Amino acid sequence: MDIRWITAFLDFEPAAHERATAFWSAVTGYAVSEPRGEHAEFATLIPPNGDAYLRVQRQEEGPSRIHLDLHVDDVRRHADRAISLGATELVACDYVTLRSPGGLEFCFVTHPGESAPPMTQWDGGLASAASQLCIDVPASRWDAERDFWGGVLGVPIEYAGGSYAQTPPSADRPMHLVLQRLDDDPPTVGAHLDFETNARDDEAARHQELGATVLDTGPEWTVLRDPAGLPYCICGPDCR
Template identity: 40%
Template sequence: MHVRWLTAFLDFPAAEFGSEVTFWRAISGSTVSPPRGPSKEFASLDPFNGDAHLRVQRIAAGPGGTHLDMHVDDPASAALEAVALGAREIADYGTHRVMASPAGGRFCLVEWAGEKRRSRPIRWPGGTISIIDQICYDVPAAKFDAELAFWTALTGQDAPGDVDRHTLTRDPDLSLQVLLVRSDNASGATYLDVAASNLPVEVERHEDWGATVVERRHDQVVMADPTGRRYFISARNPRTGA
């Protein structure tokens, strides 16, 4: 499968949609595209340079979440390949296929529309540089090895790392990198990760927009946005993701 582009999709309940879009637009330094879709439920968070790699969706039911869109030439044939590798097809909407990985991680296969220009990190007042550049799958420990094998086969990317954390080798032409983390939780979860040059300053900027600190780690802070959605801010190079 030739993955042409990656997009992180934020799925928001209708009651939270407006405030959530405002928060994520602000911390990513984006503008919001005109809405699209049958019920005007989709929009892109357009960066000031490059092609969009963050999108939002208003959902009718459920708590929402985060999922990955993989942009390919032919979603139908890509879905067959993914199923052969162990994925499960959840829905076929014609324009895109909703899939689940062997461990249950949600992703969609969508038709590539020519996206190719990676956005650059933003230098904020105060000097910190940051960008949302990573999507993290927390994978239950018992399913981790199978999940790692699935993602490396599906994308054709290696996954160097230690026992518990593997980042798929980043294609310099793609907007996001994918991180798999072995988890003690019985069910998986998906999070966005912000790379920041100055962790304390970046955390303060997010707090100013209504986020709260959940946990401080050595080189990472677990955050909750104003409605409680968790995400990470990491001390990584915003230009390379390392």
């Protein structure tokens, strides 16, 4: 894979931006950078050690969502390859914003990180990290979207059991990518984050104290919603 780094961008609706940014800073243990951008709409969540891989954005309008940034050496070359695979180009400047065939926005950017942060250590021996971005694919789009992301990333998307397929994990990057085939058929492809932890129940309780709402609990996953309405999951140490 010649994708050098992956950043998850949490794009918040305006009314929820301040509250949601504070929430994600608290649940990750990462400081919030000074805002940047023409309207001070961007910020980075800065880990105590290692390089950043989570960022936040205040949207001008629309519901909260997630998009991903793929860090590469040659933005234009990778964008052209994605377009040949079915992506639609939306913005082109020093970065390129595209939309996958199923509707998920993503960007090719430069400036990769080099050092993956360790898991954040909490009181009582609890440890956690937002370590996985799951691309949620409607059932009718599964084959096309899986093939598209395999081509964009330059790696095979391998069956991982159940309704999941994944890219090969890398110890050099803190964010792993996985695709999930949904049982239902929403109009577009979406994405959510997964937290990895050594004590799922304790980690879920910590998130609830900070403002998350539990939506569902299963044998391997706890599904929550953040203050901006974004769903995300907490899983055990073997979730990737």
